Amino acid sequence: MDMMSVMANGKGLKGVIGVPGDKSISHRAVMFGSIAHGKTVIDGFLPGEDCLSTIECFRQLGVKIEQENDHVEIFGKGIKGLQEPNEILNVGNSGTTCRLLLGMLANTPFFSCVVGDDSIAKRPMQRVTEPLKVMGAIIDGREQGCYTPLSIRGGNLKGINYVSPVASAQVKSAVLLAGLQAEGTTTLTEPMLSRDHTERMLRAFGCHLVADGLTVSLEGKQELQATHIEVPGDLSSAAFFLVAGAIVPNSHITIKKVCINPTRTGILDVLKEMGAEMTISNTKTHVSEPYADIHIKTSSLTGIEISGETIPRLIDEIPIIALAATQAKGTTIIKDAGELKVKETNRIDMVVNELVKLGADIEATEDGMVIQGTTNLRGNFVDSHGDHRIGMMLAIASCIVNGETSIDNSESVNVSFPSFFDQLEQLKH
Ligand code: SPQ
Numbered sequence: 001m002d003m004m005s006v007m008a009n010g011k012g013l014k015g016v017i018g019v020p021g022d023k024s025i026s027h028r029a030v031m032f033g034s035i036a037h038g039k040t041v042i043d044g045f046l047p048g049e050d051c052l053s054t055i056e057c058f059r060q061l062g063v064k065i066e067q068e069n070d071h072v073e074i075f076g077k078g079i080k081g082l083q084e085p086n087e088i089l090n091v092g093n094s095g096t097t098c099r100l101l102l103g104m105l106a107n108t109p110f111f112s113c114v115v116g117d118d119s120i121a122k123r124p125m126q127r128v129t130e131p132l133k134v135m136g137a138i139i140d141g142r143e144q145g146c147y148t149p150l151s152i153r154g155g156n157l158k159g160i161n162y163v164s165p166v167a168s169a170q171v172k173s174a175v176l177l178a179g180l181q182a183e184g185t186t187t188l189t190e191p192m193l194s195r196d197h198t199e200r201m202l203r204a205f206g207c208h209l210v211a212d213g214l215t216v217s218l219e220g221k222q223e224l225q226a227t228h229i230e231v232p233g234d235l236s237s238a239a240f241f242l243v244a245g246a247i248v249p250n251s252h253i254t255i256k257k258v259c260i261n262p263t264r265t266g267i268l269d270v271l272k273e274m275g276a277e278m279t280i281s282n283t284k285t286h287v288s289e290p291y292a293d294i295h296i297k298t299s300s301l302t303g304i305e306i307s308g309e310t311i312p313r314l315i316d317e318i319p320i321i322a323l324a325a326t327q328a329k330g331t332t333i334i335k336d337a338g339e340l341k342v343k344e345t346n347r348i349d350m351v352v353n354e355l356v357k358l359g360a361d362i363e364a365t366e367d368g369m370v371i372q373g374t375t376n377l378r379g380n381f382v383d384s385h386g387d388h389r390i391g392m393m394l395a396i397a398s399c400i401v402n403g404e405t406s407i408d409n410s411e412s413v414n415v416s417f418p419s420f421f422d423q424l425e426q427l428k429h
Contacts, residue, residue, distance in 0.1 A: 004410035012250025013427040019238045021046040021231035022259045023416050024197045027054050027096045029229040032205050033074035034058040038226030042072040045231055048416045050094035060085040076226055079181055084110035091116040093415050099128045103174030106137035107181040109155030115148050119344050128174040131162045135178050159184035159220055167192035167312040182220040189215045194312045195263040200288040232259040232291035237417045239267045239317045244396045245296035246276045247327040254295045261289055266314030274301040274328055301328035307335040319393040322351045325371035326360045334368035344387040354382045358397055379403030388415040
C-alpha cells in the first residue's frame with residue numbers, strides 16, 4: 001500500500017503533455033485482435049494494469065500476443081482459434097475485461113472460470129450473465145451467477161433482441177460480442193447512448209453492424225479480419241489535468257491527441273458550461289475515432305446541474321468534476337448517476353467522504369451529489385480506497401489545498417494511468 005504526500009507549490013501547472021492511450025479502446029483492440037484472422041498491430045496501447053489483465057487472459061486462451069510498452073502485436077486465428085484455458089482467468093480490477101470477456105466466452109465451446117479482485121467481486125455481473133444465458137451460454141457463479149467467481153461453458157448461441165435496463169457500454173459490448181457468432185440476428189437497445197467504441201472498432205475489423213439511435217444490430221457468424229489500431233489519448237485520464245488546469249491558479253496546459261469521441265465528451269461540455277477557458281484544435285480521425293489537442297487555462301467556474309443523457313458521456317469523470325465544483329461559485333447538482341455506486345468503489349460515497357476530509361461542502365444524494373462552492377480546501381490524510389479515479393482526483397485536489405495531503409493506496413493509479421504522478425510533477429516545473 002503506497003502512501004503519497006503532495007503539496008501545492010503555488011507556481012501553477014504549465015506545459016504541453018500527452019496522456020496514455022484510451023483504456024476502453026485499448027481493451028477492445030486486444031480483444032478483437034485476438035479473435036480476428038491475421039496479425040493486428042496496436043500503437044498507443046495503454047500499458048496500465050487493467051489492459052495488461054486483458055492481454056494475460058487472452059494469452060491464457062491460447063493467443064500469441066507480444067507487448068512492449070505501448071506497442072502490441074496479436075497473432076489471431078479467429079474465434080475458433082481460442083483454446084480452453086488451463087487456469088482460472090483473472091481480470092484483476094477491470095470490469096471491462098470481465099464483462100466483455102464473458103461475452104466472448106459465451107461463444108466458445110469450452111469451459112472457463114473468471115475471477116477478479118475484491119472490488120470485482122462486489123460488481124454486478126448479472127447485467128451480462130442474464131442476456132448471455134438467454135442466448136444459450138451456461139453460466140454459474142456466486143449468488144446464481146450474479147457475482148464472480150463465474151464459470152462459463154459457451155457455444156450454440158441464438159441471437160437475441162435485448163432491451164437493456166442500463167446505459168452500459170459493457171453490457172452492449174458483451175451482448176454484441178456474443179451475437180457475433182450466434183445463429184441469426186442480435187439486437188440491443190439501451191435507454192441512453194453509452195460509449196460506442198465497440199461499434200466503431202467492430203467495423204474497423206470488417207464486421208457489418210447497423211447502429212440506429214439507441215439500437216445496434218448485427219448478424220451472427222461473422223469473422224473479423226486483423227487491422228492496425230492507433231489508440232488516441234484517454235479523455236478520462238486527460239480530465240484530471242483539464243480540471244487541474246482550470247482550478248490551479250496560474251496554469252496553462254495543452255494535452256495532445258486526446259480522443260474526442262462524442263459519446264465521451266460530456267466533461268468538455270460541462271467544463272465549457274461551468275466557464276472554463278478551453279480550446280480544441282488539430283482535430284483528426286483514425287479508425288473512426290476522432291482526436292484533438294485541448295488547451296485549458298485557469299478559469300473562473302460557476303456551478304451547474306449535470307443530469308440525464310449527459311451522465312453516460314462523463315460517468316468516469318464525476319469524481320474530478322466534483323472537485324471542480326468545490327472551486328465553482330454557487331451550487332453544482334449531479335443527478336441520475338446511480339451507476340456510480342457499482343464502479344470500482346461506490347464512487348458517490350467515496351468522493352463525498354474523501355472531499356469532506358479536505359473541507360469540501362458536499363453531500364451525497366440517492367443518485368448523485370450536491371456541492372457548494374467555492375471552498376478553501378485544507379490538507380489531510382485521505383484514501384483512494386483502491387479506486388484509481390478517486391486517487392487521481394485527490395492528487396489534483398492536493399495541488400490547491402492549504403498544507404500537505406497524504407493519499408493512502410495511491411498505487412491504484414496504475415490501473416489506468418501509470419505515469420500520472422510523473423506527469424503531474426512535470427507540469428509543476
Ligand atoms: O473497466 P471498469 O473497471 O468498469 O472501468 C471504468 C473506469 O472508471 O475506468 C468504470 F469503473 O470505466 C468503464 C465505464 O464506466 C469502462 C467502460 C468500457 O470500456 O466499456 C464503460 C463504462 O462502464 P459501463 O457501465 O458503461 O459499461
